[in-house]
Amino acid sequence: MNYISTRGAAPVLSFGEAMMTGLARDGGLYVPEAVPVMGKDEIAALAGQSYEEIAFRVMRPYLGGTFTDDEFRGLIAKAYAGFGHAARAPLVQLGPNHFLLELFHGPTLAFKDFAMQLIGQMMQAALVKSGERITIVGATSGDTGSAAMEAFRGLANVDVFILFPHGRVSEVQRRQMTTPSEANVHALAVDGDFDDCQARVKDMFNDFAFRDGVRLAGVNSINWARVLAQVVYYFSAAVSLGAPHRAVSFTVPTGNFGDIFAGYIARRMGLPIEKLVIATNQNDILDRAMKSGAYRTDGVRPSISPSMDIQVSSNFERALFDAYGRDGAAVAQLMAELKAGGFAISQGALEMLRATFASGRCSEEETVATIRATHAATGEVLCPHSAVGVKVAEENLGVAPMVTLATAHPAKFPDAVEGAMGTRPALPARMADLFDRPERMTRVANDLAALQAIVRERIAR
Numbered sequence: 140m141n142y143i144s145t146r147g148a149a150p151v152l153s154f155g156e157a158m159m160t161g162l163a164r165d166g167g168l169y170v171p172e173a174v175p176v177m178g179k180d181e182i183a184a185l186a187g188q189s190y191e192e193i194a195f196r197v198m199r200p201y202l203g204g205t206f207t208d209d210e211f212r213g214l215i216a217k218a219y220a221g222f223g224h225a226a227r228a229p230l231v232q233l234g235p236n237h238f239l240l241e242l243f244h245g246p247t248l249a250f251k252d253f254a255m256q257l258i259g260q261m262m263q264a265a266l267v268k269s270g271e272r273i274t275i276v277g278a279t280s281g282d283t284g285s286a287a288m289e290a291f292r293g294l295a296n297v298d299v300f301i302l303f304p305h306g307r308v309s310e311v312q313r314r315q316m317t318t319p320s321e322a323n324v325h326a327l328a329v330d331g332d333f334d335d336c337q338a339r340v341k342d343m344f345n346d347f348a349f350r351d352g353v354r355l356a357g358v359n360s361i362n363w364a365r366v367l368a369q370v371v372y373y374f375s376a377a378v379s380l381g382a383p384h385r386a387v388s389f390t391v392p393t394g395n396f397g398d399i400f401a402g403y404i405a406r407r408m409g410l411p412i413e414k415l416v417i418a419t420n421q422n423d424i425l426d427r428a429m430k431s432g433a434y435r436t437d438g439v440r441p442s443i444s445p446s447m448d449i450q451v452s453s454n455f456e457r458a459l460f461d462a463y464g465r466d467g468a469a470v471a472q473l474m475a476e477l478k479a480g481g482f483a484i485s486q487g488a489l490e491m492l493r494a495t496f497a498s499g500r501c502s503e504e505e506t507v508a509t510i511r512a513t514h515a516a517t518g519e520v521l522c523p524h525s526a527v528g529v530k531v532a533e534e535n536l537g538v539a540p541m542v543t544l545a546t547a548h549p550a551k552f553p554d555a556v557e558g559a560m561g562t563r564p565a566l567p568a569r570m571a572d573l574f575d576r577p578e579r580m581t582r583v584a585n586d587l588a589a590l591q592a593i594v595r596e597r598i599a600r
């Protein structure tokens with residue numbers, strides 16, 4: 140299996156190379172040259188299997204010769220052993236035809252753990268084989284950062300630098316990133332928003348002297364392996380609800396478009412997904428783009444679902460690549476226009492996107508009302524991101540069962556949940572002392588040179 144860039148001008152790589160490379164050298168994102176299709180019988184045979192076995196069968200065709208089957212099974216087993224639920228991604232019923240896929244039973248209480256725990260294992264295994272040392276730099280609106288630190292903390296051959304928007308993540312999220320004591324993880328509070336953090340990370344990849352000098356790697360959803368690992372839970376949920384004999388719909392709280400792009404890949408692999416619904420908070424660029432055809436940034440507005448406070452939605456580029464018939468030059472042109480504020484999606488591409496995705500938006504007031512109403516009706520406590528999903532899902536219910544992705548544990552956002560319900564959700568016992576642990580972080584200007592200087596200086600120590 141080969142991987143190609145969405146901008147069409149970077150080397151073609153193997154799975155292992157794409158995983159260690161991060162951003163393509165032409166600024167694009169790696170995607171598989173062809174998506175492997177699973178037959179109806181193969182999908183039917185996933186029913187009743189463990190999450191780990193489904194993960195093996197769904198991901199194996201993408202890996203080429205990077206790992207042997209035994210190695211890969213071992214890495215998957217280690218990745219999910221620390222999850223707090225035997226099903227890993229359990230389904231809970233919210234209403235007659237509406238289910239919640241709880242993706243927050245991993246070590247840092249967000250869906251990011253599904254991919255991050257696995258790529259932590261895979262990257263480590265690859266580094267042991269190669270003897271290399273790498274520097275991971277990532278951008279976070281709160282959840283990717285803590286998941287990355289958890290997956291890589293204490294490793295001898297990796298340094299991890301996480302850029303997060305100062306003052307714009309929840310206190311629990313911040314403390315998850317600032318309290319690990321291992322010397323190889325570094326929390327950098329940037330004076331800017333998430334889009335600034337992500338832009339600086341991409342700038343570092345596009346500075347080849349820096350990139351090669353520090354042996355830069357990425358664990359944001361820039362990295363194809365992140366997206367791939369997230370494809371698995373679409374399969375596990377859908378087969379539990381009767382796929383492939385019955386179609387299933389999904390609603391996905393969306394920011395950087397990685398999670399819903401994983402659903403798109405699952406559908407291209409043959410999973411019968413009827414509706415795939417983009418749910419945005421008030422940072423609704425994706426909903427506006429789907430409705431108007433204009434993809435135009437208008438500044439990030441802080442919300443009570445801060446992990447989705449994103450306007451430049453990185454993985455939308457992967458969807459555009461397919462919508463423009465895999466024309467890398469056309470995508471490169473759109474991304475150049477985006478730097479100047481935005482672009483108009485061509486009619487043909489827009490039709491393809493509308494045939495693939497539905498979309499909806501949830502205001503701040505609706506998020507609060509949904510947390511309150513869902514708790515009253517079902518007893519389920521939603522995090523604000525999951526509430527955005529539930530509200531938009533309710534507008535899209537149909538004959539096929541609807542699955543809303545619950546992307547984080549409510550205890551990561553206690554202020555928002557308390558504002559809606561009047562009670563504060565408790566952290567799991569293993570995190571009960573989070574607020575007593577000493578914090579360690581560096582405040583940095585939104586400035587590429589300043590950030591690069593910190594990375595260089597810290598890895599030289």
Ligand SMILES: Cc1ncc(COP(=O)(O)O)c(C=O)c1O
Pocket residue numbers: 249250280281282283360392393394395396397398399446447524525546547
């Ligand atoms: C809790 C939570 N929900 C939803 C999202 C949106 O996911 P994506 O960026 O893959 O669209 C994120 C972060 O991205 C998140 O942390």
Ligand SMILES: N[C@@H](CCOP(=O)(O)O)C(=O)O
Pocket residue numbers: 278279280281282283284358359360361394395397446447453
């Ligand atoms: N919401 C994310 C933003 C980064 O997304 P990623 O999937 O590209 O890593 C976060 O919590 O950091």
